[in-house]
Amino acid sequence: MGAIQLFQPTEFEYSDDIRLPLLTMVRRFLHWTDLLVILRTKRCRYHCSFCTLPSRSLPNSPSHEILWEQWSSSLKACQDWLPQIDSISLGNEGSVLDRATLDSEIFKKIIESLKDSCRNAKRIALETRPEFVSIDECKFVSQTCQGLNVDLTIGLETIDDHIREKILGKSMTRKSFEEAFSLAGQFDFSSTIYVVVKSNPFHDNNEAFEEAIATVEWVKALANFYKVKLILRLNPLYIPRDSKLAVKLGTAMYKPPSLLLVIDVLEKVYDPTVKWFVGLSTEGLADRELTYKGAYPYSPDAVRALAQFSISQDLSWVTKARNILESVPAREVSSVKSACNGYQEQQ
Ligand code: SF4
Numbered sequence: 001m002g003a004i005q006l007f008q009p010t011e012f013e014y015s016d017d018i019r020l021p022l023l024t025m026v027r028r029f030l031h032w033t034d035l036l037v038i039l040r041t042k043r044c045r046y047h048c049s050f051c052t053l054p055s056r057s058l059p060n061s062p063s064h065e066i067l068w069e070q071w072s073s074s075l076k077a078c079q080d081w082l083p084q085i086d087s088i089s090l091g092n093e094g095s096v097l098d099r100a101t102l103d104s105e106i107f108k109k110i111i112e113s114l115k116d117s118c119r120n121a122k123r124i125a126l127e128t129r130p131e132f133v134s135i136d137e138c139k140f141v142s143q144t145c146q147g148l149n150v151d152l153t154i155g156l157e158t159i160d161d162h163i164r165e166k167i168l169g170k171s172m173t174r175k176s177f178e179e180a181f182s183l184a185g186q187f188d189f190s191s192t193i194y195v196v197v198k199s200n201p202f203h204d205n206n207e208a209f210e211e212a213i214a215t216v217e218w219v220k221a222l223a224n225f226y227k228v229k230l231i232l233r234l235n236p237l238y239i240p241r242d243s244k245l246a247v248k249l250g251t252a253m254y255k256p257p258s259l260l261l262v263i264d265v266l267e268k269v270y271d272p273t274v275k276w277f278v279g280l281s282t283e284g285l286a287d288r289e290l291t292y293k294g295a296y297p298y299s300p301d302a303v304r305a306l307a308q309f310s311i312s313q314d315l316s317w318v319t320k321a322r323n324i325l326e327s328v329p330a331r332e333v334s335s336v337k338s339a340c341n342g343y344q345e346q347q
Helices: 064-077 104-117 135-144 161-167 174-186 205-226 244-249 259-269 300-312 316-326
Strands: 023-029 032-038 087-091 123-127 149-157 190-197 230-236 275-278
Touching: 023 064, 032 064, 064 104, 104 135, 135 174, 149 161, 149 174, 149 205, 174 190, 174 205, 190 205, 190 259, 205 230, 205 259, 230 259, 259 275, 259 300, 259 316, 275 300, 300 316
Parallel strands: 032 087, 087 123, 123 149, 149 190, 190 230, 230 275
Antiparallel strands: 023 032
């Protein structure tokens, strides 16, 4: 069982016991005290190049009894926190609305139990791909989660179809994303959208900056149009070990985006009508040098400042993080060439 930590760490402890969920954590998420539970279900059927999350899940569906045991153990582990919990994030390293991985019967049982156990819960965030967001599913979720504000958490990653399809291998169209978003509006769900900063590892900083801004602006316009309350999560790209993307990059001296690039993007697109979250977790999937922690400049104090920004939405924390990073002494970079020197982007 992962440790219960009120302040979100950047690395989590995952369980490898099938009777426990992959992760249980009480964390600050924006202004909420959020119970994050990641169930270990049948693995996600997609094979995105930049993601190895499915490897942590199971090849076949576990029984309802096992899933129920996972959920019950989460509640038990954080029983002292339950009265304070006002938000729940439910995930399965894939899509909790994919009924091939979490069927509607056990989903309903879990939601009913959390309403009983977390009496002050006001919202539930459900992580899913847009393909699983249909009218019927929205009706079911809306009825099952009655009394809770529902958030659909979706990884768009980038507005750029070429990058999303050919580099990230996401197999997800903009059309399916927009359809899910419009349903979120119709059902009065909020939506948390993941945007990757430097979604194309072959980009330089300027290209990555422009691309992230274009993505965020498009999502903001869509949220305005469909009247969806928006949380934008900016995730600096990391390259998971043994991922298809890692293979594609080969032994290139990949230059991960630094937190300064994330700050540049955030300062450019910030809008107080949107909630912002800087994704600082690398989910235990990548070696440090292929994450923002391996970029220059890096400072754990800047990480803490950005985490405080995500909780408070107070931009002065972003300024603080910038100041910290800008005062990190220059390091020897002679061996670090440009992101992909000598490597051509493969189409
Ligand atoms: S990014 Fe999402 S959809 Fe793609 S493999 Fe990972 S969990 Fe599955």
